[in-house]
Amino acid sequence: MxxxxxxxxxxxxxxxxxxxxxxxxxxxxxxxxxxxxxxxxxxxxxxxxxxxxxxxxxxxxxxxxxxxxxxxxxxxxxxxxxxxxxxxxxxxxxxxxxxxxxxxxxxxERLVYTSDRIYGIDISKYQHIIGKKKYPILWNKLRISHLGNISRKTVSGSISYPISFIYIKCTEGATLLNPYYRKDYRAAKAHGFRVGSYHFFSPRKPGLAQARKFMKHALVRRGDFPPVLDLEPTPRQIKQMGGPDAMFAQVRAWLRYVERQTGTRPILYISQMFVNRYLKYAPDLKQNYRVWIARYGEYKPDIRLVLWQLCPDGRISGIRGHVDINVFNGYRDAYQKFLQNEVVK
Structure with a gap:
């Protein structure tokens, strides 16, 4: 030149x-x-x-x-x-x-964390069971006190953030149920939190059977966040399923059944690695489903998303041990539109 x-x-x-x-x-x-x-x-x-x-x-x-x-x-x-x-x-x-x-x-986008952001957490039985000990969740004390150490983060001001939403694990595969699910769901709702339920996908069970298991136990109520399919198969598991096309066929079966039953389109929880390596094989899912991404880095994921899991090792007042912390992709105006248009009707 x-x-x-x-x-x-x-x-x-x-x-x-x-x-x-x-x-x-x-x-x-x-x-x-x-x-x-x-x-x-x-x-x-x-x-x-x-x-x-x-x-x-x-x-x-x-x-x-x-x-x-x-x-x-x-x-x-x-x-x-x-x-x-x-x-x-x-x-x-x-x-x-x-x-x-x-x-x-x-x-x-390098995200700056402030109290103006909308934060949430996701929990399972592991927020109650640590080693051989069991702990309650102190719902009236819940507040974010630390954003974890697994990645760099730009923070403005001290960290003491309110929690706006909580996702609770309901089921896994076609047989497993979180024993704390119903109790946690009801307690979270009673304390004024927006609640959503998620299912952990198993590569060894048909998607439809897993969807039926989820709907049998999930408490999906008006005003709840959309149901979530937690999709975390390893490359080896995907290969054992018959490759990406076979895997996505089972994923679609779960998504379609749950949407028909709840009247709400579910959200896909996936990792950045999964996005980069596999989502190209399912352009219909990429285009039509909201995404919740696990990406532990300084920069926001470069994809259309609704939620971002920014760390797996956060600290919450009122909960023992580490907790996954998430941030809504937007500020108050966008969050209010989400609550008006995207939650369970």
């Missing part, structure tokens, strides 16, 4: 964007001046046009905009020729990505 310097001095604060300017080199391009910085423009080649700052080696560096001839676009921070820092971009035919970039790759 050939580079041309169009400005050799800093622009005034009042400088505005210049559209469709023709350089003396005969190249028509968009120029977006940056206040108090040098503006550099890359000559168009077969790939596209770069507009913005550069380093001493003429590489994009600082703030700049890339317009690809294939329809791709990026505006944000660059570092020695690579997208690096905050920016937004879209690849040809793909969704918009807004957030942090590193070494020319999109990392995701």
């Amino acid at each position: 050939n580079y041309f310097r169009l400005s050799s001095q800093a622009l005034p604060d009042s400088a505005c964007a210049i559209n469709q300017q023709s350089a003396s080199y005969g190249i028509k391009m968009d120029i977006l001046p940056l206040c108090q910085s040098f503006v550099e423009v890359m000559q168009a080649d077969s790939a596209g046009i770069y507009t913005g700052e550069r380093d001493s080696l003429f590489h994009p560096h600082g703030h700049g905009t890339w317009m690809g001839n294939d329809g791709s676009h990026y505006e944000g921070q660059w570092k020695h020729g690579q997208r690096d820092g905050f920016g937004f971009g879209i690849e040809s035919g793909k969704q918009l990505c807004v957030g942090e970039w590193k070494n020319d790759r999109y990392r995701g």
Whole structure:
């Protein structure tokens, strides 16, 4: 690529964007001046046009905009020729990505945790049984006190967050029932929490049989969060089932039966690894079902989702041991719309 310097001095604060300017080199391009910085423009080649700052080696560096001839676009921070820092971009035919970039790759939105976020937890019998001892949940004391140590997190202010929703494990496979499910469900509701029920999928049992087991025991009531299918098979288990297509056939059987019985479309709980490796084999599920992702990292998952499990080792006042902590994908307005439109009717 050939580079041309169009400005050799800093622009005034009042400088505005210049559209469709023709350089003396005969190249028509968009120029977006940056206040108090040098503006550099890359000559168009077969790939596209770069507009913005550069380093001493003429590489994009600082703030700049890339317009690809294939329809791709990026505006944000660059570092020695690579997208690096905050920016937004879209690849040809793909969704918009807004957030942090590193070494020319999109990392995701870096979430800042504050008391303004909507948090929840998910629990099972393991919040009652630790080793050989059994513990009650002190429902009137529940509050998030620690976001865990398994990954980096950006926190603003002290951590003492209220809990807005609680998912409780109901069943697993076609035979197992959480012995604390009904007691926890009723206690959570009595203390004013929004409640949802989830089923842990077994790769060894038919999806329909598992769905019937879930519906036999689940307390799905008006105002509850949608039922959840917890889908965590290993690659070996998926292979033993006959591959991704065979697995998703059983998953669809569970989802469709539960939706017919409850009148509410379930949510899929899956890991980021599962999304990357297997969800492409079920585009109908990716498009039509809300997703709850387990991803223990600094950046929010780059996928349409409703809930994000941000850590498995959180601490909750009123519960012994570690607890999974989740965050709703949105703020109060989005959460209120979710409560109006997506919960059990």
